[in-house]
Amino acid sequence: MRTTLSQILLLVGKDLRIEARSRQTLGLVITLGLLIVVVLGLGLGAEAAKGYSAMAVLWVAYLFSGVLCFEKTMAVERHEGAMAGLLLAPVDRGVIYLSKLIANLLMMLAVALVVTPAGVLFFSFDLSAAPLSFALIMGLGMLGVAAVGTLFAAVVSSTRLAGGLLAMVVFPVVLPVVIASTQLMLGIFRDGKELGGTGLAVLIAFDVIFVTVSWLVFEWILEP
Amino acid sequence: MNSKTKTLIAAGTVLTLALFGAALAMLVYYTPTEKSMGQIQKVFYIHLPVAINTFLACLVSFIASVGYLWTRRMSWDDLAASSAKVAVVLCSIVLLTGMIWGKAAWGQWWTWSPRLTFSLMLWLLYVVYLIIRNSIDSAPRRALISAVYSVIAFLDVPLVYLSARLMQDIHPQSIELEPAMKLTLLVWFIPVTLANAGMITLRYMLARAQAETAGQSPTDQQQPAIEPGSAQWHALLNGNGSTSDREVNK
Amino acid sequence: MRSIERSTSAQAAAAELAVHARNLRKVIDDRVILDDLGFAIPRGRYIALLGANGAGKSTLMRILSMLTPPSGGELSLFGQPLRSTSAGMRRRIGLISHQAMLYRDLSPRENLRLFGKLYGMRNADQRATQLLQLVNLADRADDPVKNFSRGMTQRTAIARALMHDPDLILADEPFAGLDAPSTHTVELLLDALNKSGRTILLANHDIEQSLRLAQQVLVLRRGKxxxxxPSSQVSAAEVLKEIGG
Structure with a gap:
């Protein structure tokens, strides 16, 4: 248990160190997220770019930035066959998955920290009623997206698939997360409901199911 | 494919088509017309059996994918692919009939009602499965990746369903059916299910037949390599292939 | 199969063998990659593995390094049956490959420390410094690997493979793309490791070089x-004949 924990820390630290060193991913994905918010804001126009449409815009930004994050952090493993080095070491495959998931989630949170205020500001979306519920819903949603994205990023990077395929694989699978979180937010911010119900159950079930399944399946997809 | 299986296929196709004809005749001449919606309501007798068969095809694809991950045999992969293709075809029919119904009932081709949304999401999930298969050249990688995706997609279906239900509903929840209507629905299940099973089987047999011909790779009938430095080798090098026969034969 | 040297006694202690394979098979999607392999590598031996492209050399290396499990047959390392879950076994195997297996954005020192710690080493820092001196990279120890030449990257990769002091060193085409001086350094290094008691299995393309370096040769042809x-008992021409055709 202690070795597992220290190995996860070691591997997450490695990803963050590489990011700090190369500064390849974060700048790129945060800018992409901001651009998406701006483009959608301009496209919707002053009338429509208001209030609840911010949630849709934020999800589009999170999803595209997230997918780019997953691609980038997995590319690091494929250069020079670094992943093979990890697979040779006495490290459980589940540990490799979990540490990649944590690294991806941290990157997505970094994106959210910049993109969310921008979206909220540009679309004058009032979060003050329940900021914690908002954070919790988005956090749970991102965990689910990162769980699926990390798995498929490993799959896609191990083949010579064209870029953009990862988005196509991840988006239809994570649609329940988008619907559930949007409906939850509408319930809270428009109808003044409490956080809970089927929507929250779907979010939690999604996270539990896909973290577990990806963790189990990861070993198979690594073997060429 | 021997002649016996060919006969079976032909018989199955004829039977399915005949049953479709009978079910259609029943729909036109026997089934009572619903009052509020008129003839258009009859699309429902096709819609529901096809919807349930879509789910069955997805289930077969899921089971076959698990089978592949378990045994790593290409036959399972072929079954998974065949049933997913059929699932996409059936799901397209569900979407189309659903939209026709929606146009008649609510005057709009598309509404974000839970069930239409659910069908659309299911359709997207399995279309992407087919696209993944198309984008990977290496057969073992393709089999592995699409099996993993298929498992994930199938596990996603209940979540898709639950999340779609969160949206505002205008779809009929449960419809009161007259006995004659119920009978029509039941009859329609037979040809649709037969067609589903038949299409999956045919696609599967086709894929297996292709795999077998591909398996007879040229290595099995390889010609002996030309010995470097031999007369034939020199002849080929100098580009006068016609003389090589004579020199080798002598 | 032509076997000139048979094991001298049937009851040669299993622990004396670094690798012992019986009826080893690997099938990938109905294609037989390795077919019924049987061989024994005594501890401390330097062995060359030869074969044409696609003969199954890399697959055998991947099985021995526990990257992929065999489909059938028995395989034991150091007298113990191979199990993919055995962390202890992984600590005794080092793989040098034509892929560097390094993180490009990290320095050699950071790479070595990371892998050392994953192997559970306490003295990873000290060992990394020593190894980098050994492969003559001490002055570039803190530059990112992506700025390195092919030879320097390969030397870092070798240091990485040796980090946890493995008993069995699997070298899969370690000379691929190296210039003459780097080739010479790697040759010397493998030789020194063998002299200090490590078992070495070298998959290689250069027949004459292999016969010169190794004590024993194994030749694979289409998975068999x-x-x-012993390398002293065959000529390069004979080996070439076995490889081809």
């Missing part, structure tokens, strides 16, 4: 073992 004999 076709030659297993």
């Amino acid at each position: 073992l076709v030659l297993d004999c």
Whole structure:
């Protein structure tokens, strides 16, 4: 248990160190997220770019930035066959998955920290009623997206698939997360409901199911 | 494919088509017309059996994918692919009939009602499965990746369903059916299910037949390599292939 | 199969063998990659593995390094049956490959420390410094690997493979793309490791170099073992004949 924990820390630290060193991913994905918010804001126009449409815009930004994050952090493993080095070491495959998931989630949170205020500001979306519920819903949603994205990023990077395929694989699978979180937010911010119900159950079930399944399946997809 | 299986296929196709004809005749001449919606309501007798068969095809694809991950045999992969293709075809029919119904009932081709949304999401999930298969050249990688995706997609279906239900509903929840209507629905299940099973089987047999011909790779009938430095080798090098026969034969 | 040297006694202690394979098979999607391999590598031996492209050399290396499990047959390392879950076994195997297996954005020192710690080493820092001196990279120890030449990257990769002091060193085409001086350094290094008691299995393309370096040669042809004999007893021409055709 202690070795597992220290190995996860070691591997997450490695990803963050590489990011700090190369500064390849974060700048790129945060800018992409901001651009998406701006483009959608301009496209919707002053009338429509208001209030609840911010949630849709934020999800589009999170999803595209997230997918780019997953691609980038997995590319690091494929250069020079670094992943093979990890697979040779006495490290459980589940540990490799979990540490990649944590690294991806941290990157997505970094994106959210910049993109969310921008979206909220540009679309004058009032979060003050329940900021914690908002954070919790988005956090749970991102965990689910990162769980699926990390798995498929490993799959896609191990083949010579064209870029953009990862988005196509991840988006239809994570649609329940988008619907559930949007409906939850509408319930809270428009109808003044409490956080809970089927929507929250779907979010939690999604996270539990896909973290577990990806963790189990990861070993198979690594073997060429 | 021997002649016996060919006969079976032909018989199955004829039977399915005949049953479709009978079910259609029943729909036109026997089934009572619903009052509020008129003839258009009859699309429902096709819609529901096809919807349930879509789910069955997805289930077969899921089971076959698990089978592949378990045994790593290409036959399972072929079954998974065949049933997913059929699932996409059936799901397209569900979407189309659903939209026709929606146009008649609510005057709009598309509404974000839970069930239409659910069908659309299911359709997207399995279309992407087919696209993944198309984008990977290496057969073992393709089999592995699409099996993993298929498992994930199938596990996603209940979540898709639950999340779609969160949206505002205008779809009929449960419809009161007259006995004659119920009978029509039941009859329609037979040809649709037969067609589903038949299409999956045919696609599967086709894929297996292709795999077998591909398996007879040229290595099995390889010609002996030309010995470097031999007369034939020199002849080929100098580009006068016609003389090589004579020199080798002598 | 031509076997000139048979094991001298049937009851040679299993622990004396670094690798012992019986009826080893690997099938990938109905294609037989390795077919019924049987061979024994005594501890401390330097063995060359030869074969044409696609003969199954890399697959055998991947099985021995526990990257992929065999489909059938028995395989034991150091007298113990191979199990993919055995962390202890992984600590005794080092793989040098034509892929560097390094993180490009990290320095050699950071790479070595990371892998050392994953192997559970306490003295990873000290060992990393020593190894980098050994492969003559001490002055570039803190530059990112992506700025390195092919030879320097390969030397870092070798240091990485040796980090946890493995008993069995699997070298899969370690000379691929190296210039003459780097080739010479790697040759010397493998030789020194062998002299200090490590078992070395070298998959290689250069027949004459292999016969010069190794004590024993194994030749694979289309997944089958076709030659297993001391390198002093065969000529390069004979080996070439076994490889081809």
